[in-house]
Every structure is written in C-alpha cells, then in structure tokens.
Amino acid sequence: MTTIQVKRESEAIFLDNWKKCIGTGRLGLALQQEYLEHLKTVQDEIGFSYIRGHGLLHDDIGIYREIEVDGEKRPFYNFTYIDRIFDSFLELGLKPFVEIGFMPKLLASDHQTIFAWEGNVTPPNDYQKWEDLIKAVTQHFIDRYGREEVLTWPFEIWNEPNLVNFWKDADKEEYFKLYQVTANAIKSIDQQIQVGGPAICGGSDEWITDFLTFCKNENVPVDFVSRHAYTSRSPHKVTADYYYQELAEPDKMLAEFKNVRQLIKDSDFPDLPFHITEYNTSYSPINPVHDTTLNAAYLAKILSEGGDHVDSFSYWTFSDIFEELDVPKAQFHGGFGLMGLGNVRKPTYHLFAFFNRLGSKVLYRDDHILVTEKNDGNISLVVWNLVMEKGDDHNRVINIQLPLANGKYFVSSKSISEKHANPWRVWQEMGRPRFPSKAQVETLKQSAVPLFESFQEHANDVGLQLDVQLTKNEVKLIEVELLKDETPSYPGLDDSLIDSYS
Amino acid sequence: MTTIQVKRESEAIFLDNWKKCIGTGRLGLALQQEYLEHLKTVQDEIGFSYIRGHGLLHDDIGIYREIEVDGEKRPFYNFTYIDRIFDSFLELGLKPFVEIGFMPKLLASDHQTIFAWEGNVTPPNDYQKWEDLIKAVTQHFIDRYGREEVLTWPFEIWNEPNLVNFWKDADKEEYFKLYQVTANAIKSIDQQIQVGGPAICGGSDEWITDFLTFCKNENVPVDFVSRHAYTSRSPHKVTADYYYQELAEPDKMLAEFKNVRQLIKDSDFPDLPFHITEYNTSYSPINPVHDTTLNAAYLAKILSEGGDHVDSFSYWTFSDIFEELDVPKAQFHGGFGLMGLGNVRKPTYHLFAFFNRLGSKVLYRDDHILVTEKNDGNISLVVWNLVMEKGDDHNRVINIQLPLANGKYFVSSKSISEKHANPWRVWQEMGRPRFPSKAQVETLKQSAVPLFESFQEHANDVGLQLDVQLTKNEVKLIEVELLKDETPSYPGLDDSLIDSYS
Amino acid sequence: MTTIQVKRESEAIFLDNWKKCIGTGRLGLALQQEYLEHLKTVQDEIGFSYIRGHGLLHDDIGIYREIEVDGEKRPFYNFTYIDRIFDSFLELGLKPFVEIGFMPKLLASDHQTIFAWEGNVTPPNDYQKWEDLIKAVTQHFIDRYGREEVLTWPFEIWNEPNLVNFWKDADKEEYFKLYQVTANAIKSIDQQIQVGGPAICGGSDEWITDFLTFCKNENVPVDFVSRHAYTSRSPHKVTADYYYQELAEPDKMLAEFKNVRQLIKDSDFPDLPFHITEYNTSYSPINPVHDTTLNAAYLAKILSEGGDHVDSFSYWTFSDIFEELDVPKAQFHGGFGLMGLGNVRKPTYHLFAFFNRLGSKVLYRDDHILVTEKNDGNISLVVWNLVMEKGDDHNRVINIQLPLANGKYFVSSKSISEKHANPWRVWQEMGRPRFPSKAQVETLKQSAVPLFESFQEHANDVGLQLDVQLTKNEVKLIEVELLKDETPSYPGLDDSLIDSYS
Amino acid sequence: MTTIQVKRESEAIFLDNWKKCIGTGRLGLALQQEYLEHLKTVQDEIGFSYIRGHGLLHDDIGIYREIEVDGEKRPFYNFTYIDRIFDSFLELGLKPFVEIGFMPKLLASDHQTIFAWEGNVTPPNDYQKWEDLIKAVTQHFIDRYGREEVLTWPFEIWNEPNLVNFWKDADKEEYFKLYQVTANAIKSIDQQIQVGGPAICGGSDEWITDFLTFCKNENVPVDFVSRHAYTSRSPHKVTADYYYQELAEPDKMLAEFKNVRQLIKDSDFPDLPFHITEYNTSYSPINPVHDTTLNAAYLAKILSEGGDHVDSFSYWTFSDIFEELDVPKAQFHGGFGLMGLGNVRKPTYHLFAFFNRLGSKVLYRDDHILVTEKNDGNISLVVWNLVMEKGDDHNRVINIQLPLANGKYFVSSKSISEKHANPWRVWQEMGRPRFPSKAQVETLKQSAVPLFESFQEHANDVGLQLDVQLTKNEVKLIEVELLKDETPSYPGLDDSLIDSYS
DSSP: OEEEEOOSOOOOBOOOGGGSEEEESOGGGGGBHHHHHHHHHHHHHTOOSEEEESOTTSTTTTOEEEEEETTEEEEEEOOHHHHHHHHHHHHTTOEEOEEEOOBOGGGBSSOOEETTTTEEOSOBSOHHHHHHHHHHHHHHHHHHHOHHHHTTSEEEEOSOTTSTTTSGGGOHHHHHHHHHHHHHHHHHHOTTSEEEEEEEOTTOTHHHHHHHHHHHHHTOOOOEEEEEEEOEEEEEEEOSSOEEEEEOOHHHHHHHHHHHHHHHHTSSOTTOOEEEEEEESOSOTTOGGGGSHHHHHHHHHHHHHGGGTOSEEEESOSBSOOOTTSSOOSSOSSOOOSEEGGGEEOHHHHHHHHHTTOOSEEEEEETTEEEEEOTTSOEEEEEEOOOOSSSSOOOEEEEEEEOOOSEEEEEEEEEEOSSSSOHHHHHHHTTOOSSOOHHHHHHHHHHTSOEEEEEEEEEBTTBEEEEEEEOTTOEEEEEEEEOOOOGGGSTTOOGGGSTTOO | OEEEEOOSOOOOBOOOGGGSEEEESOGGGGGBHHHHHHHHHHHHHTOOSEEEESOTTSTTTTOEEEEEETTEEEEEEOOHHHHHHHHHHHHTTOEEOEEEOOBOGGGBSSOOEETTTTEEOSOBSOHHHHHHHHHHHHHHHHHHHOHHHHTTSEEEEOSOTTSTTTSGGGOHHHHHHHHHHHHHHHHHHOTTSEEEEEEEOTTOTHHHHHHHHHHHHHTOOOOEEEEEEEOEEEEEEEOSSOEEEEEOOHHHHHHHHHHHHHHHHTSSOTTOOEEEEEEESOSOTTOGGGGSHHHHHHHHHHHHHGGGTOSEEEESOSBSOOOTTSSOOSSOSSOOOSEEGGGEEOHHHHHHHHHTTOOSEEEEEETTEEEEEOTTSOEEEEEEOOOOSSSSOOOEEEEEEEOOOSEEEEEEEEEEOSSSSOHHHHHHHTTOOSSOOHHHHHHHHHHTSOEEEEEEEEEBTTBEEEEEEEOTTOEEEEEEEEOOOOGGGSTTOOGGGSTTOO | OEEEEOOSOOOOBOOOGGGSEEEESOGGGGGBHHHHHHHHHHHHHTOOSEEEESOTTSTTTTOEEEEEETTEEEEEEOOHHHHHHHHHHHHTTOEEOEEEOOBOGGGBSSOOEETTTTEEOSOBSOHHHHHHHHHHHHHHHHHHHOHHHHTTSEEEEOSOTTSTTTSGGGOHHHHHHHHHHHHHHHHHHOTTSEEEEEEEOTTOTHHHHHHHHHHHHHTOOOOEEEEEEEOEEEEEEEOSSOEEEEEOOHHHHHHHHHHHHHHHHTSSOTTOOEEEEEEESOSOTTOGGGGSHHHHHHHHHHHHHGGGTOSEEEESOSBSOOOTTSSOOSSOSSOOOSEEGGGEEOHHHHHHHHHTTOOSEEEEEETTEEEEEOTTSOEEEEEEOOOOSSSSOOOEEEEEEEOOOSEEEEEEEEEEOSSSSOHHHHHHHTTOOSSOOHHHHHHHHHHTSOEEEEEEEEEBTTBEEEEEEEOTTOEEEEEEEEOOOOGGGSTTOOGGGSTTOO | OEEEEOOSOOOOBOOOGGGSEEEESOGGGGGBHHHHHHHHHHHHHTOOSEEEESOTTSTTTTOEEEEEETTEEEEEEOOHHHHHHHHHHHHTTOEEOEEEOOBOGGGBSSOOEETTTTEEOSOBSOHHHHHHHHHHHHHHHHHHHOHHHHTTSEEEEOSOTTSTTTSGGGOHHHHHHHHHHHHHHHHHHOTTSEEEEEEEOTTOTHHHHHHHHHHHHHTOOOOEEEEEEEOEEEEEEEOSSOEEEEEOOHHHHHHHHHHHHHHHHTSSOTTOOEEEEEEESOSOTTOGGGGSHHHHHHHHHHHHHGGGTOSEEEESOSBSOOOTTSSOOSSOSSOOOSEEGGGEEOHHHHHHHHHTTOOSEEEEEETTEEEEEOTTSOEEEEEEOOOOSSSSOOOEEEEEEEOOOSEEEEEEEEEEOSSSSOHHHHHHHTTOOSSOOHHHHHHHHHHTSOEEEEEEEEEBTTBEEEEEEEOTTOEEEEEEEEOOOOGGGSTTOOGGGSTTOO
C-alpha cells in the first residue's frame, strides 16, 4: 500500500490545455448526423474549445472547382458544404483549428493520394491558383463569421509533410515553399490571422528547427509551431483489419513535448505557442488498444502533465466515425474515437470526462494520481493504475490523506476498469456482433456507465483519509465535498422505524 | 444455497396486468412541466396503458362553474384545462382511467374537504345539476376524442367512499345514490361506456357485495368492480412530516386480491373485470419506506403474482410530484413516486423497468423469483431477496438451472440494492439537502443507475447454470440470450497482441 | 399622402427599455408546461431581460408554512417550487424582477383576498415573522443563485398598495411600514441588493412623493421607483366575462411616464431609476381589445417613445395563461397575453417582434413611424396606422425617403392588420369555438403569421423612396438592406428560357 | 369567368398513389444531418410511404469489399452505413423501395461511371460474386428488419438500363441477364419478396414488352413493372450550371402512364402493379424550372390524375441535397428538391402539402381543379392556373358551386403564386446570394409560407358559392368546413364596444 500525503502548499496551476482541442476524421464527415450526435455528447459532457481535422480542401467538400465560361476554365469556389460544417462546429461551441490541405484534384501536380478517401498529397500544379484559393477561402470565412471570430482560429499549413505518404517525397523545400505561399496568402487577407506549421509527426524534429530558421531567414510569418505525438512502436502484426503494436511508456511522449518546447525556446522565435495537433497511443485506426481500458489508464499521465509543456494537445479523435481505412467494418475495430459507433462511450471518453471535473490548482501529482483543488475549496482527484504487463494480479491500494478541515464530507467516485464501463468486453461476450442490432447497441450503451460509489466521511485533525483500491488499469475520479448536514432539521425523522432499517 | 431447477413444462402465461394502469397525483398537476417530464420517462422506459388520479372535477381544473346571465345563475362547463391534460396523457400513450370526483365547490352540500388541496367530499347539493355536469363532461370527451376512443376508458365513480374522510359519513346509501345517478348519466350519453365502482379501500369488502346487490336489485349499470390495496399496518409514529408503519407480508395483499375476486364470482355479476385502482406498501405519502430498496423488493412478489387475480393493479403513484400533504418539503420525503423530484429514479422505478423486460410465458415462479420465456425463446428473470428484518446478514445465494440448449449465451444483469441505484442513501450521505442544488440532483441521478454486469456462458447437456448472490433486498434482472459467436469471422484478430491483454 | 424625409442628422439613441421586462400571471403558473412553451417562444423571438409577476409568497408556491415541533409551531420555508420556477426563468434568459407579496395565509392579519386565486392583501399579523421570512427568502436566493446574480435582481415591495383591493384599506402608513421592514430585511442580507416601490397604479402620484419623502425622513433604503400605467377609461359595460372600455390616447400614458419622472427628479432622490412594472391598454384581463390589431397599433407609439422617459416598462403580460379571473373560459377571452392559448401569437406579439428588429439609432420618429439605423448601416423601421374611430375608410399612404447611398437594396416587410396575422378574426369566422380542436388551433397558428412581402429597389441621388400603404390599424416592419448583386456571377443564367418566364 | 357546378353524384375514389413513394439523391446522402432534417419535415407535413434512390451498392456506402485472408481475396459485406440509413428511413415512417445498383468497383467489368459521384454502370465482372452479394444483402435485411417487414419492400433491378449512360451500351440482353440473376438471387432468400423492373426512362417502351416476354419465356420472377416519366423536351441551352428546356403539356405524361398500363394489360402479366419510380417536369437537376411556381402548377394535374393509371408515382426528389452534378453551387440552382437548401420549402413542396389535405372521394375534377369530399363530409379542393406562356395577363376567375347543405361554413385557403411562397423570387431580389448568411436563409424560410386567407360563408338552397381568383400559375388549397356557431353562448359579448370595431 502506498500512502500519499497531500498538502496545500502547492501553487501549481492545473492548466486545461488537454481540452483546448480535439481531433476529428475528415471534415466532410461533419455533415453526418451521427457524427454530430457524438460531437454534441462530447461537448455537453467535456466541452473542447477547438476542433481539427483533415480534408478542408478535399474534393468531397468540393471547395475548389473550375467552371467553363466563354470557352475558358475559371476557378469556382463552392462554400455550400464548408459553411454547413463550420456552422455546426460553432453551434456546438467549437472553433475550427484550421488545417490547410489536402490538394484539390484540379490543383494537384500528381496522383498520389492517402487514405481510403484519397486525399491528394502533392504540391499544387499552379501556385498562383493555390494562392488565389487560399485567399478566397480566408476571405469567405471572414465574410461569413466576422473578423473578430476568425482571428481566434489558428491556420496550420498541411499535415505531416515529413512523411512521404502525406507529402510527396516528404520534400522539405517544397513544403517550405507551400508554407510561405500559403501563410502570405492568409496574411494578405488579414495580418492578424495566426498561421503556423510544420505539423510534423514525431521522429524528425530537425524539421522544427529548419522550419523556424526558414521563417526567420525568409521573413515568413509564423505564429505557432505544431507537431504530432504517438507513443507506439513498430507493429508486431499488420493485417487488413488489425495493427498491433507495443506502446512506449507515457514518459516518452511527455519527453517529446519537452524537447520540442526547448527547441522552440532555443530558436529565433522563443515565445511561440506550441500545439500538439494530434496525439494518441497508437497512430493506427485499427489498433484495438484504442477500445481498451488500458488506453485510458495510459493517457492519464499525459493529460495530467502534458499541459505543462504545450499550449494545446489534441486527442486524435473524438469519434469512431472515421474513414481513413474505409467505412468501419464492425462495432469495435480499434478506432481512435472517444465515442464508438452508436454513441457508445469508450473508456478513454470517461478519462476526459473525469479530468473535466478537476480543479485549477494542483495539490499533488505523481505518476498515478493528480489531486486538485476547485475554486470552492473542494477537492477532486483522478487516480489510475496503469499496468502494461499481462496478467491479472496487479491491484493497487493507496491511502490518500487529504488536507481538509474538520467536518463531514460527501465522497463520491466514478470508476472505469476491465469490469465497469468497458463496452468492448461486453461486445466480446456478445460474440463480437459486427453490425449489432439496436437492442445490442442499447445494451452496450448501458454497459458503458462508470461505476458510481459514494459515502460520507469525517475529516479529523490529520485531515480526511481515503483508502482506494484499484484493479488493473482502473481509472477513478474521486470528488470530496464539504457538506452541511441538514439531518437535524427534519423533526421526527427516525429511519429505524422503517422495516428492516436500523 | 437454494437450487432452482427451471423446466419448460409450464404453460402459464405471465399477464402484464401490472402495467395496465398507473396512479397519479391530482389531475391538475398534469399541467406541470416537470410532472410531464417524469411521465414521459416512465412511458419511454416502462409504458403503462392507463393513468388514474383524483380531482377531475376539483376546482383547480375548474370544469364546473356558474355564470350569471340575465340575473340568473347558469352552469358553465370549462374544459380548457382538462383538454390540455387529457391531450398530454394521450400523447404519452396513456388513456384516462376516469375517476369521477371530487365535488365542485358550487355543487357541494357541505364544507368537508380532504388533502392540502381541499377536495370536497360531500354529496351534490343538487343531483340534477350533478347529472347535467356528468353528461356534459362525458359528451365533451366524446366530442373531442371520439366515441371509439372514449369507449376504451373506464369511468369509476368516486374514491374510497367507505372512508369518512373521503365521503361524508362514509354514507353507503348516499354513495349508491351517487353511483346510480352518475352511472346512468354516463350511459345516457353512450350505453357502451364502461362504468364501475365502488373504489373502496381495503377492510370493508362487504361494500363490494352490497354494491353488486344494489346494482342487481336497482338495475343499475356496472361494468367493473374496483378496490384499493395497501399492506401497511397501523402507524408507530406520526408527525407532520413522517408516518412510520410496519408492513404486512406481501401475501396479505395477494390474499385480498383473491378474496375479492371470489366475492365477485359469487355475486350476480361473476364475470365482471376487477381492477385494483390503487396499491402500494404504505398508504401514506410521507412514509420513507417508499424511497427504499425494501419497497422494491417487497412489491416484487405482488407484480409477479397480482395479475393472476386482478385485471389491472395500479401502483400509486408514478411521481413524487404530489400535493396531498402539501408541496413536497424535501428531495426525499417518503412520497409514493416511482420517480423522485428532479427526475431521480427511485428503487421501485427499476422494479417496474425490470418486469418490463420479462417474457409472456412463466417457466418458474416462487416467492423470490420469476423466470420467463420471451417470444424469441430467450429467458429473462427477476429475482429478489426480500428481508423485512433488521440487520445486514441476509445475503442469499441461488443456483438457477435454466433449460437452455447447448450453445453460448450472453448473460447480462441489472441490479438494485442498498449499494446501487439507491439515491435515497446517497442523499443521506450528502447530509439530506432539502432543496438540493442542480449539481446535487445531477449526482443523485447518476447514482440511480442499476449495476450492470455481464458475461458469456455455455449451456451444456443439463442446461445453463447461474449462481446468483443477492444482498439484503436486492432485486436483480437477469437476461440470457443465445448468441452467435462471430469472433471467427475476424481474420487476424489476436487480443493477446495488445499490451497487457492475454 | 404624407411624405417623410428621413435624414441622418439625428444623434438620438433608441433605447430598448421596452424589452427590459415582461409581465407574467402569478408565478405559480410558471410550473406549467404550456406556460413555459409560450415563454420559450417569446424569448427565442423577442428576448426580454426580466420577468415580473405576483404571487411569490402566495400559498400555491407554498414558501411559508409552519410545522409543529415539540408542541410548538415554527416557521418552515419551502423552496421546492420557487427553485423550479426561478431555474426555469434563468434557463430562458430571464432574471426575476422580484415582487414581494402577497401575504401567506398563516401570516395574514385578515381574510381579504384578491383574484380567483385568492391572494391575501392584508398586512402581516406579526412583523417579526414577516421579517424572518423575507430574510430567509433573500438568503436562499443568494445560496442557490449566487450573490453576483441576485444583485442584478430588483426587489419591489408589494403591488398597487394605493388600491383598496390590493392592500387593505389602501393604508399608506401601513404600506410604508411594510416597505421599511421589508427593505431593511433584504438589505440586512446584502446591502447591495436593490429595493424599491411603491408599485402603485396610476391616479395617485402623490404616493410617489410621499414615499420618497418617507424614505428620506426615515432613512429607509430605496434604489428605484416603480409605478403602473394603463390608459383605459371607466368601463361602458361589465359582465362576468367582458369588460369594455374606451381607451385614452397613447399620449396620456407617455405623459404619465414624464410626469412621474419629473416628480422623482424633483425629489430628494433625483437619480433613482424609474420602472413601469406594468402597462397595457386596458387593465382588465377580459377586455377583448387585447386580442385585436388595434391593441398593437395603439401600443406602437408607447414602445417607440416610452424608453425616453423610463428605465423599463413591462408589458402586462406575455401569455393568456393567466388566472386572475379564473381559468380562461375560451380560446380568446380578452386576456393580456402576447401569446394566446395553444401558442397562438396575437397581434401585439408581432408588434414586439417587429420592434426587436430595430436598430439603436433613431433617424426619424413621429406619431406613426420610427425609423432606425442598425449597426451595419442598414435601415429598419416600424410604421403604423392607429385608428381609434369606427368605420373602414381609414387607409393611409406614406411616402418615405430614406437617406441611402446609390445602390441596390433588398426591401422586405412584415405586416399585421385586420386581414393578416389576426387569429381573433379567424376564430370569429370559425364560430368562436370555446375549446377548439387541435386542428382548429393549428389553423389559428397558421393564420397568425404576418404578411411577408419583398422587392428589390434602387437608391438614386435623393436616396431610396418607399410608398407604403397601411390599412386601418395595420402595423408594418420594413427592413432595407444594401445588397451585393451576385447575378452576374452565374454564367449562362437566362430566366427567359424557362417556360412562361421573361 | 368559368362556373363549375360540383355535384355529389360521383362515386370516384381519389387514390393517394401520389404519396406512395418519394425520390431521393443517392442513399449515401441519407447519412447527412441536413438531409434528414429535410426528410423529417417532409414526413411530418406530407408523409410518403416509400423512398427510392440510387446507390445502394455504390462504394460510398461500401457494402461490397474484399478482404485478404491467407493470401486469398474474399468478399466482405459491410452493412455499417446501410443499417444506419435504413434505420433512419424506418424511423421517419418510410420503407425502402429498394433499387439494386450501381456496380461496386470491385465487381465492375469496366470503368464507365455516371454522375459526379461516379456510379459504375457496367455489368458484373463475375455473376457468381454478384449473386452472392445480392443474397447477402437480402438476407441481411431480413435478419435486421424481419421477414414481415422486408416482404413489403419492392426490389427494383437497376436504373434506366435503356440509356447508354446508365447501363453500358444499353445492352438489353445483358440487362435481362442481370435481372434474371438478381431476381432469382433475391427469391432464393424468400420467394415472397417482390422483384421488378425494368426501370426504364421514357421513349423505349418496347423494353417493357420485351422484358415481360423475357420473364414469361425464361420463367423469371416478376412482381411489378417500373418506368420513369419526364415531360421535358430537348434542351434549348446547356451550360455547366444551367439546362433549359421547354416542357410538354402535362397530358403527355399522363398519356404515357396510360399507354404503359395498357402494354402491361396486353402482356402475359396483365395484373402486375405498375410503378412510376421517377417523374418530374425536367430530368435535369440544374433546370431552374424546378424552383418555380410553374413547376407546381404544372404538376397539379399529374397529381390529380396520375393515380388513376399507376400504382405509385415517385416525385424525383424530395430535397436539393443532391450531388449528381456535384455539390450544389448556390442556394437555388434548379435542383429537383421539394425542399431547398437550408430547409427552405419550394413551391412544389406546397403542392404536395395541399394534396395531402384532400379527401378520398372525387366530387369534381377537370384540368384546373380537383374537388374532394373528406370522411367527415367536409369539402377540400385544389385549384390551379397553369400558364406556360409568357406574359403577366393570365389571371383566371372561377365560380365554384359546392353541394353543401344550408348552414354556416368556415372557408380557409392557402395559396402559392409568383407573389407568395416563392423563395426563388425573394432570393433573386436579394441579389441571388450563392451562399446566403443564416439571416438570409431565415428570410427565405419566412417568405416560403403560403398566403393564408379565410372567411365565413353561408350555404343556401343552391349550395355554397366560391368566387376564386387565381393569378398566373397560382395553386390554391381551399377547405370548407361546416361550423357550429358558438357565438350566442357568450353572454354579454358585444364587439362594437371595442374602440374602432363595429
């Protein structure tokens, strides 16, 4: 048993950078009803500030088209769908974290595409037309949503240009050119719009340095730096439907956050905001780890500490409605989503919902627990038992001593574990129905509720003591509230006069 | 440990008479928004067929008024509110089980009233005006809702006339007169409308016999017999806010059902339908037993067996929105409701929801369990551990052998107990806040979810065996469904390649 | 024909004091679902800031009760219903304009009541208990809604104490005593809560002077002055169901606003805010004028100019769900409501909705028109043709010259008149069904839509000219928006190639 | 002026075949939220029974896929999206009118596609795999929705195989082969499922004869015949965005209905049901006629008479959410939809809503009017003034004599015309904004309400006379209801005592 002595000496602030941004499948999916239902649930219960996804300029949304007039092809910009999409986001309290990409087919210099939905990843065939497109899009956003609003939207140029499958040949010079043209086009509409990049995935952090050097040397605008982070190692096994990997320790990701932050500090732009515009355990949308309790327990430390190093970090993604590797083939399929198909909350969903109950002051924090104080003086904490080894024998018992004044407290907890709020397991028990009936989906939803427990506790001179037991990969939210006992105000009350009660 | 060997030999039908009707506080409350929210939840999740409550003719709904025209008082019938109320019921899938009463002030022969809302319980001061009122009301229902609809509504005359506080002097002759005038008035509008009575409370079953004799002798129409049933004994303690009683065994109520059914069979109208138009444990709306798990465990046998004896039995009442003893004074106050204030489901709510999952064929039934088969051949059962004694040491273990063919089954359960789905206990832990904050109500709602558990099980040659443990007054729904194991259809699947899984 | 030359020279601000507050029937009605539906519609389409009504302390809400403990009666404060009511208001964006009254039966010194719902209008039988009640209520509001919120709520003491039917004997000294005790009780909870009075109806403005003198002399807190205003003369005919009066000219009401404002300026508290906490044409809830187009045309000038003189003026009331003279007896019955039963918008509803489209700068204003400029430079105006004489021959033609720059404008209008958006007339044509069927109510709702018309117009060097025709008591909203003609951006467009089009 | 003397002698039934089915853009669009909002409105206000559209087997829904297992490609059937789509339809009260097509890319024998969304129109590359697919899909529908439900769904094989752009080379023999394989595959799952074809467009009715002969000769199952009907002639002008055509007279389409019905009667299957599975004026989704009042006036006769000849006729389509010629490029763009983007009702929407108010008995019918009697004896009629010539001078006045008994009647009408319920015109006045702001869309919606008018009228010995004036292409619904005049029941009522009223 571990004993944790929490004190009120800390001045540390717990920043909610973990809820600044959330990832989404390609923006065209945002036309879907079920997508919007998932997003509404997420916003009602967690409430992110920004949303980021690929495909703004992809042909399904259809912004860039050409039209023949008097025998001549002219660009035509179609905002019918993107207006509907951004309207929906804003109605749900989400601002776009704009990602510029991929290449419209008519502007593409080559045929290389990525994903089942065939996002074109080649440079423009005509930089002037690209520039015109970017200006038109930016201007349209201002026309429709107002300058004041659009100034709060970051514009990130492209996605993971350091990977050959996301940017033809991972051509760094070409990316810098694209960045320069794009950033300048945006700024030509309004100097105060924020632009940034290079949106790389991990493993090539020299791109960050080179990118900032380029901006400095060429006097190219840059208002933020962005990067992605996944902690999974090379896969053990890859099939059409499954991708299995070992995970690195959570500290690996946090170290990356720190390292890049340091790179920025050491650059010519030491104060630039730093956004992790994607992160998760595995980068594969068919890795079953995403459906597990392990995924939640694993990410707990990232949520707990990530905000110390980065200005936002955006979980990839909020929903299993996602088509990068085709239409989902089964109820559970290893998708990134916090929310599974049919509005079934997955374990990691609850991790975020639990963190959403925390206060803004850190009282205590280690690898397994984050104890916070709320504005009203009450204490809420999240505690987890990450176990990456196999086997069942990994329970953990913790004694937590909270610095609370004498009095009565109402202690309530919610918990997810292998046993509770684990619809993936229930679905296995059902025989893994690929296309479950409505009744089966209803059962999965009912199974996906965290275990609620509560009791009343006294604090004495040494504070309030909690004995917490955690099973393997259990994650638990505990809230401790000072209570006013109104029991004496009920004249005549005597529970022992009820049959069977004492 | 008890062992129960279930067989498929039974031909018994499980009638859903328990969901034929539900009680409500006075009808005027049905104008309230929160009342309608509670009722919508109840209908979505349980789905009663009829609703019955007092106060159709009470002055808050205001049907009977008088108006002066040319210096003369004339009756005026105002249907503004009752139309809104019955419209709401029908939209929620509920038909009125019409209760004729109480007396409009302008027609009352005396000042005696009942309840905080002062329902007048005296005979009419002018039977002709009363008759005119009844005709006008009946005709209006037909005009608005159509004859076909109204013919499905039972009309019950008055409420508990055998009690002096519900009918002046409990004057039986006067009641028979009222019944005769009223029944004839209704039938004069349409002979096929069903009328009945005498709506007595328990303890005076000679009223039933006398009533039927009266109808026979005087040739008065009667289409059904109605009575109430509460199983509580005299109170130990009565204060302004609390009423404590010991409960009789559930069998007492079932015996009353049977006895009255026999009285009817022995009468001149042996085939009349028999409706229990109110029942509950305690008849007091400030008896805390109603908030407990005990209440649910107690009623389980009534729901299980009551339908064998009566054509409907109507739980009194669906919601704690109720004003017979004034506006509720606290979140929990011993009210009758399935649903507590703020849309908090109480334990007995879940009892009804559990029964709503049962099939229509009885495979096995005893004092603690009801096992049913559904139309699709799957099995669902409710099992309970009623303990009316004090003390904690009353767990119960049952081995149930279900007659299921070889194969894999998905077994899921939901459970309420002292520990789970018990918002009354959570509220106590909170310090019994009288007027809880919205956040506290939200916590209570979250606490009020039954414990969900599930597993996969094989049936072998002797069927499927379940070992069930029940704590004191736990009530558990268990559903067993034959499953099709699609696991082999996932090529490449290997859970053991996920970190920490085997 | 009248010609109106609008110029841009004005600096006058059009204050939206007309939407600061709205009146409601007794607060207990706010538990009703249909009431809340009406209020939601009003808030969605108009959006008042405060709501004020009688009955906070009336026995239906039941705040003041007594409970016997150990043989002694003690006060018991029940906030179950008022919490639900104020929660609903705040969810709809409305703050309470708190009216303290009437007297709980248990605190009343006599039996005198007002209204069908029997509000007791006598002084407290025990000023100490009254003071305790006021403190408890005020403290509870702060506990539940927070100090910051409650400091924005005005607390007005009693209603129309200068009338013998609203305050026993219209006893001014007793009112001052009540005011003093109540105001001090509120301030004892928080000095910054705003308190005021004397909430008198018109005709006794010496009460205002006397009240302020009293506050000065006795050092009693006062943060605002309140008064009511109705412009109807003595009735011609009064029956149980109808109350017919002649209306004074609108100027009479505006003169009252000015006069009282001057009284305040001349007092010891010259800067006190002045709130008209009720106004309408007739003060009777059974005067059919409220259902008419005349009512809307009449009030137009009040809405146009009232805000120049008073800090808020609160239309009495938003809905026909109202019980002062009993439950409404028919679909239309002369009720005060903007909204009729069944969610049918009455003509005056649209007057408010039209004013809600106006800008904040007055360009031109006279007895028949208010022309405003919006923040975006566009113009919107309301024009009306009030005719209080009988006969049909009262059309009016106006030529309006708007100071708009050369360009194309989209001009749209909405209009209510005897012919359009007049459900009262349609109901007459239907044969005045008292309790209309759902289909009839649906027809009434569909009839209650203002006539929409639109056209495109050019402004030339002298601006944009509108010729407006108004029938008797027509009220019209006209909105003029500069447009960007995108027609040339459609290559190939040629409407004349559609059959029958040119 | 025309005079129409309506009599009650007719025994003709007005069949609602016009509402049996409605067309939709490709089924994949049914995942969209706005699509479902449009469909919900349509169902609430009109209520079709079936819905038919292309693309069941298109790759966006993704039913047919292949997966590599042990080095071998195997078919994989993915029902994730189609389940969601059919669930949505059924929730909205719509059954699928299943259209089998187009060809999944992996099963296609060639690259030919149609539409912006690239539906493949070539025969299967492997008829065995096709057969397996059809069986799997059919079986899945039965598994999910139940046999009883699926037996009510017609299965139509392919779409317009007589056109080279819809079926490679318009190869009739190949189509018959496809039909045979497909129909037999479906019947192999359940003999009672209805299958049919040949789903041709007009102009090749020998296909019908040949198809039925083929079925007879080859003993191929056929349960219904289907065909399309558009009345537009060859285009005058075609651009990327516009397609202008002259329309033939409505009688041309009705004649086609009759002719094909006769062909069927003369065939070996004389009693087969005949479904028009698509019809409209123009077959082009960029013909502005679809946005006009003319379109509604034109189709009135088709709705009035079409049901005499065909078992269903399915308006193509319910919504402008449609992508055959790419994402819609402007608010109005000549789309087929009853409903425009942003939930703006177009004129033809109201035509359908008007017909939805008609009774089931035809009292009178000619080229301009349809008079019906409802079950309650009241009369409702639709009258229209179709004018296909240019010019404004085409008003029409009609005197209608209705065979109604003496009494008072409430006459109400709703009307669409160039002036009212014409959002296309309002949009033109606005300057044809391509991507209108939310405020502009709101204005368009408000403009799209039919003009409501009403009055009270007496019928005398010759019945009830209506003088109806119609402007060019006006369509008017008139409803005449016998009323009960309750006016005398209001004692004291005297409207003349209201100022300005007589």
